[in-house]
Amino acid sequence: MTTRRTFKREGEEARRAALIDATLDCIAAGGPQAATVRAIAVKAGVTPGLIKHYFDSKEDLVAAAHETLMTRLTEASAASLDDLPADPLARLAGFVANAVTPPVVDPRAMALWAASMQLVPRDAAMRAVHERTYLAFRNRLEAMIADAMRETGKPCDQATTRSLAIAGNALLDGLWIEASVLPDQFATGEMRSLAIRAFGRLLDLNLPE
Amino acid sequence: MTTRRTFKREGEEARRAALIDATLDCIAAGGPQAATVRAIAVKAGVTPGLIKHYFDSKEDLVAAAHETLMTRLTEASAASLDDLPADPLARLAGFVANAVTPPVVDPRAMALWAASMQLVPRDAAMRAVHERTYLAFRNRLEAMIADAMRETGKPCDQATTRSLAIAGNALLDGLWIEASVLPDQFATGEMRSLAIRAFGRLLDLNLPE
DNA sequence: GCTGAAATTATACACTTGAATAATTGCGCG
DNA sequence: CGCGCAATTATTCAAGTGTATAATTTCAGC
Numbered sequence: 001m002t003t004r005r006t007f008k009r010e011g012e013e014a015r016r017a018a019l020i021d022a023t024l025d026c027i028a029a030g031g032p033q034a035a036t037v038r039a040i041a042v043k044a045g046v047t048p049g050l051i052k053h054y055f056d057s058k059e060d061l062v063a064a065a066h067e068t069l070m071t072r073l074t075e076a077s078a079a080s081l082d083d084l085p086a087d088p089l090a091r092l093a094g095f096v097a098n099a100v101t102p103p104v105v106d107p108r109a110m111a112l113w114a115a116s117m118q119l120v121p122r123d124a125a126m127r128a129v130h131e132r133t134y135l136a137f138r139n140r141l142e143a144m145i146a147d148a149m150r151e152t153g154k155p156c157d158q159a160t161t162r163s164l165a166i167a168g169n170a171l172l173d174g175l176w177i178e179a180s181v182l183p184d185q186f187a188t189g190e191m192r193s194l195a196i197r198a199f200g201r202l203l204d205l206n207l208p209e
Numbered sequence: 210m211t212t213r214r215t216f217k218r219e220g221e222e223a224r225r226a227a228l229i230d231a232t233l234d235c236i237a238a239g240g241p242q243a244a245t246v247r248a249i250a251v252k253a254g255v256t257p258g259l260i261k262h263y264f265d266s267k268e269d270l271v272a273a274a275h276e277t278l279m280t281r282l283t284e285a286s287a288a289s290l291d292d293l294p295a296d297p298l299a300r301l302a303g304f305v306a307n308a309v310t311p312p313v314v315d316p317r318a319m320a321l322w323a324a325s326m327q328l329v330p331r332d333a334a335m336r337a338v339h340e341r342t343y344l345a346f347r348n349r350l351e352a353m354i355a356d357a358m359r360e361t362g363k364p365c366d367q368a369t370t371r372s373l374a375i376a377g378n379a380l381l382d383g384l385w386i387e388a389s390v391l392p393d394q395f396a397t398g399e400m401r402s403l404a405i406r407a408f409g410r411l412l413d414l415n416l417p418e
Numbered sequence: 419g420c421t422g423a424a425a426t427t428a429t430a431c432a433c434t435t436g437a438a439t440a441a442t443t444g445c446g447c448g
Numbered sequence: 449c450g451c452g453c454a455a456t457t458a459t460t461c462a463a464g465t466g467t468a469t470a471a472t473t474t475c476a477g478c
Contacts, residue, residue, distance in 0.1 A: 004426090004427060004428075004471090004472065004473070005426095005427070005428095006473085006474095007425080007426055007427070007473075007474075008426095008474080009424085009425055009426080009473095009474055009475065010425090012425095015425090029331075030331070031241060031327055031328070032240060032241065032242055033241055033242045036464080036465065036466085037465080037466060037467085038464085038465085038466095046426080046427090047426065047427050047428075048427095048466085048467090049426070049427065049428075049429095049467090049468090049469095050425080050426060050427080051466095051467095052466090052467065052468080053424095053425070053426075057466080057467080058465095058466065058467090107330040108330075110326070110330065111326075111327050111330050111331070114323045114324075114326040114327040115323075115327050117319070117320075117323040117386075117390065118240055118320050118323040118324050118327065119240070120390050121316040121317070121319065121320045121390065122238075122239070122320070127390075127391075130390065130391070131391055131394070134387070134391065163403045163406065163407065164407070166384075166387070166395075166403060166407075167380060167384070167403065167404070167406075167407035167410075169383065169387075170379075170380055170381075170382070170383025170384040170386075170387060170407075171376060171379055171380045171383060172379075172383070173379070173382070173383035173386060173387075174378065174379025174380055174381070174382035174383040175375075175376070175379040177326070177379075177382065178343070178375070178378075178379060178382075181326065181329050181330065181336075181339065182336075182339070182340055182343065185340070186375075194372045194375060194376065195376075197372065198372065198373070198375075198376035198379075198411060201376075201410065201411050201412075201413060202407060202410050202411050203410075204410060204413075213441090213442065213443075213456090213457060213458075214456095214457070214458095215443085215444090216443075216444075216455080216456055216457070217444075217456095218443095218444055218445070218454085218455055218456080219455090221455095224455090245434080245435065245436085246435080246436060246437085247434085247435080247436095255456080255457090256456065256457050256458075257436085257437090257457095258437090258438090258439095258456075258457065258458075258459095259455080259456060259457080260436095260437095261436090261437065261438080262454095262455070262456075266436080266437080267435095267436065267437090
């Protein structure tokens with residue numbers, strides 16, 4: 001007679017979080033098709049049936065995982081703000097450098113981001129999440145740009161600031177992607193100074209490296 | 210007694226191409242997990258077994274499809290070069306505008322691109338394809354940038370040109386992504402002039418809109 | 419310690435998946 | 449026309465999928 005595996009009762013929040021993390025791990029490691037209920041359960045140290053107990057369906061779990069991912073990416077860049085200097089120019093330079101170097105630059109995060117981008121065009125809920133997090137990031141960048149321009153006596157109108165934020169955001173996105181996916185293409189530290197210089201040219205500001 | 214479905218013999222190239230197109234259609238419509246051998250066969254107007262006849266495995270077919278996708282994206286942007294003016298500044302502006310407006314901007318292409326980016330970190334063959342196509346695009350951009358700088362009497366050294374090409378490429382990538390995934394965020398024509406202005410600031414050139 | 423309810427595991431099921439094999443058909447060549 | 453081979457279809461199979469349900473275990477409250 002085989003004995004049942006022993007288990008411990010965890011709180012609902014802990015279990016949901018563990019299942020979500022396990023889902024993200026699976027997707028990062030092998031793409032969406034690798035995130036099967038069984039693989040997720042193994043990674044979470046749990047039995048497949050438990051997924052059904054905490055989520056109505058696997059689809060629900062995946063949606064929750066993507067929401068968590070997006071929130072984390074946004075919060076990660078927000079957290080770094082606390083460690084940046086108060087001087088607008090240095091602050092902006094630090095923000096830029098942070099966005100294009102590890103740990104923000106990370107193949108795993110990149111793979112997860114690509115997986116979620118893939119869902120955006122055909123999933124309204126995912127699109128809403130993306131739109132919200134995108135605008136949050138861009139608006140934060142816009143505020144820092146406005147501060148920097150004002151600081152250097154080159155204030156610009158709102159439309160220009162908006163355009164610069166859109167372009168600056170795109171620049172950071174593009175550099176983040178390439179640094180994450182082809183890390184060997186760039187020498188150590190090259191991406192950092194490259195990004196700061198490019199951002200400085202975009203704003204016509206002399207950002208401190 | 211049920212009669213067999215009638216069929217026609219197509220050439221090998223035609224069948225392979227049809228299967229690859231069907232695969233891309235499936236991935237674009239429903240993500241990688243929707244690209245099952247049966248769905249692909251239906252879309253190609255063929256029986257699942259035929260896939261095995263032309264490709265050793267489904268994995269091989271998917272790899273071939275991604276190679277085709279990447280090549281097409283690169284060739285699409287190359288084709289537009291023929292229609293651009295010879296003047297370096299106007300040429301660069303046209304290239305930029307082309308990259309951030311339809312038909313290059315396209316939710317379907319974006320979804321396919323995301324699907325393939327997702328494979329890059331864990332598939333060496335995909336990484337090689339990405340690296341090759343990325344460098345081809347960037348080198349083309351670098352040459353145009355060098356021409357434009359020389360034209361305006363602001364020649365710059367090779368390292369600077371390289372940096373500007375990397376940043377310019379990132380800027381175009383980022384704008385392309387956002388325009389493709391959140392088309393409603395930008396007014397008609399806004400993305401185009403925004404991109405040209407931002408690119409002009411990056412290079413410190415007055416690009417004609 | 420008991421007890422009961424909730425959490426967790428175990429089992430079963432219907433379905434889909436990719437692949438392998440056998441049966442048939444189209445069609446170039448004589 | 450008919451032969452033969454390769455292209456294509458049809459069928460089958462084992463493995464894996466998500467989910468539903470039943471059986472067990474944990475643990476808080478008495």
